Amino acid sequence: MSISHFITYLDCEKKYSPYTLTAYRKDLSSFEEFCESEFEIEEISGVSYPVIRSWVVKLVEDGISNRSINRKISSLRSYFNFLLKSKQIEDHPLRKHKALKVEKRINVPFSEKEINEVLDFFDQADGFEQIRDKLIIELLYTTGMRRAELIGLKNTSIDLSQSIVKVLGKRNKERQLPLLLSVVGTVEKYKLLRKDIVSETDSFLITKKGDEIYPTLVYRIINEYFSKVSVKVKKSPHIVRHSFATHLLSEGADLNSVKELLGHSSLASTQVYTHSNLKDLKIMYNQAHPRGNKNY
Helix, strand or coil: CCHHHHHHHHHHCCCCCHHHHHHHHHHHHHHHHHHHHHHCCCCHHHCCHHHHHHHHHHHHHCCCCHHHHHHHHHHHHHHHHHHHHCCCCCCCCCCCCCCCCCCCCCCCCCCHHHHHHHHHCCCCCCCHHHHHHHHHHHHHHHHCCCHHHHHCCECCCEECCCCEEEEECHHHCEEEEECCHHHHHHHHHHHHHHCCCCCCCCECCECCCCCECCHHHHHHHHHHHHCCCCCCCCCCHHHHHHHHHHHHHHCCCCHHHHHHHHCCCCHHHHHHHHHHHHHHHHHHHHHHCCCCCCCC
């Protein structure tokens, strides 16, 4: 069965996002090209594990990180799971494969001070791109939406009368997120300026040429502004989302509520954000507990 059939399955049955589908297609096509050039195998559905292992070795030799290799193998595993489930194959070639070891990556959220300093840059903002950039940062930080959800916003997604924004999350699950009064003001300014831009798209956030914004643009905006106030290694839309969750939890927000806002399917995903406050929790514990180390 071809890769295109599998991608169609992920799209129609699993409701994966366009960006996820692109990643799967890219990983599988890369493996397909390797099989054809190195082993003259045109149909990857029947490959054996030694062939896959050879691909892993080549990826390592090419300097691809273990984390990226594991992701590629994960795409391949999902493909073979699909073939096994649809009875296209009888044995899973990755059944005994063990993932490569990777260092645990810790995402450090922006501080509230850094967030405020970035937003201060827009105090005198009045041009279209400046107001749009401010709105992008505010939406990411005050709602916790994902980058793909931000890009996917339509002109009908925001209801100013109720101060809510509707986002389409993973697997086409819609959720409503509240908008702060300050963000409503920025939305109103943006909508006024957007009227002067000739655009045929119904996407809410657009470029000055009238096209839908794209992933690298959003990343560039976040990286550019936060580089002015932060020395943190990673500055990305996901770190802004991470900061949203961390700051809510540090102020006492209920874990289940944060889970719903983030669009997580399980609490396990949300609990990752509680680790950022572990150091503060330990300090409080040691200072408050009768047998604690007061000088911690």
